[in-house]
Amino acid sequence: MRKIKFDINQQLKEMTEHRTDDLSIACYKTTISEHVQGYIPLHWHDELQFVAVIQGEVLFHINEQQVAVTEGNGVFINSGMMHMAEDWSTGDPSIYLCLNVSPQSLAPAELYMKYVHPYVTATNLPYLMIEKSDSWGEQLLQNIALVRQEIEEQAPYYELNIAGAVLEIWKRLIMNGYSLEHNETEMIRSKRMKHMLMWIHQNYAEPLRLDDIAKVGQLSRAETCRNFQQILRTTPMQYVLDYRIRKSTELLRFSQRSVTEIAYEVGFNSTSYFIEQFRKMMKITPLKYRREEQKGRHDEKNEIRS
Incomplete structure (x- = not known):
């Protein structure tokens, strides 16, 4: 099996271009054991990241905090946060869907400062657990899977379906997430x-x-x-x-x-x-x-x- 190389620069910024055609969005399946290092090394990127674990258990290190995410659940990682991931499963290899979204693409430019920027810059929101036991979390995880399916099938108007699903993901997160702290x-x-x-x-x-x-x-x-x-x-x-x-x-x-x-x-x-x-x-x-x-x-x- 060909091992995947994770490309980061000297500042630990991931160099992968997260795009799908005309959208500043990418959604891909990650099997941690397939990477050269055997884990996802420490890195950061400007994009927001939504993770849905579909097999096993993944241990994320986010800004020096450890977050274990079990199968069927997920985690949101904010823009610019240092993070890494390792397989924490005792059985089959851990696999997760990873949805990366440019913050600027979440909402029209006129709404960015109201509905996106406060959350991207909040000092108390490096990550947020997404649990299927919560109705909003379950719907959010389903939308991550929907984005992946739309990208794979590319039926007519799939870009609009993706944009709608991503906007719904963000809306559910900000309606049910933290009470933000700003000075x-x-x-x-x-x-x-x-x-x-x-x-x-x-x-x-x-x-x-x-x-x-x-x-x-x-x-x-x-x-x-x-x-x-x-x-x-x-x-x-x-x-x-x-x-x-x-x-x-x-x-x-x-x-x-x-x-x-x-x-x-x-x-x-x-x-x-x-x-x-x-x-x-x-x-x-x-x-x-x-x-x-x-x-x-x-x-x-x-x-x-x-």
């Missing part, structure tokens, strides 16, 4: 970040500078960069760039404007730079993205008619 300084920082993000969403098509964003947040340039890095794991200008690309995908799908027109409409002043950055983020050129989206919609219409 006043953190609340002020969150409010300033919300203002900066809203301003970017309203003005992304205009020429934007770091100084402009910092002024909206009433912060220095350095503090603005620090806040973006801590909260969104990116820089202010990279966030602007990514947001422009996301807005361009809407125009490519639903308008007949040329690539050059779209590039300028979302804030780029160079078509070649737009194409370069689009390909870097989406792993495809704008024109090919448009063709594939149009073909997909055409195929879906034919299925509906038939």
Whole structure:
């Protein structure tokens, strides 16, 4: 049997890209004994992790705490938490489903600061047990399995089914999880970040500078960069760039404007730079993205008619 190598960098950050096609989501089955080390080594990642143990028992080490998860139960591991896993079963090898989700993909950008950021940054929520004996936990575990099934089968509209299931998972967790702890300084920082993000969403098509964003947040340039890095794991200008690309995908799908027109409409002043950055983020050129989206919609219409 081929052994799986777990790829982490010198800072112990996992280097695996957790994506499924156009979604910042991945759900895969992990058999701990198949890994080179015989266990999942200590690491961290920006994604939120939802685990459902489907065979055996797994011992997780999360921020120096040990958490044993038995078959049929699960655990939520928050963004940025150091963790490792080892087989704790005396019988068959331990196997679990692992759902990794980018925090930014859980909810629309306008709702991120209200429904995601407080939980991602809470000081008292490094992990949360998910138990099938709780009705909300049982439903959450079923949705993890549903995401895995949707990814495997890829029936029409499966991306929407996945997005809906993941949103339901998050809703159940935040409705039934911890009473969060935040200090006043953190609340002020969150409010300033919300203002900066809203301003970017309203003005992304205009020429934007770091100084402009910092002024909206009433912060220095350095503090603005620090806040973006801590909260969104990116820089202010990279966030602007990514947001422009996301807005361009809407125009490519639903308008007949040329690539050059779209590039300028979302804030780029160079078509070649737009194409370069689009390909870097989406792993495809704008024109090919448009063709594939149009073909997909055409195929879906034919299925509906038939």
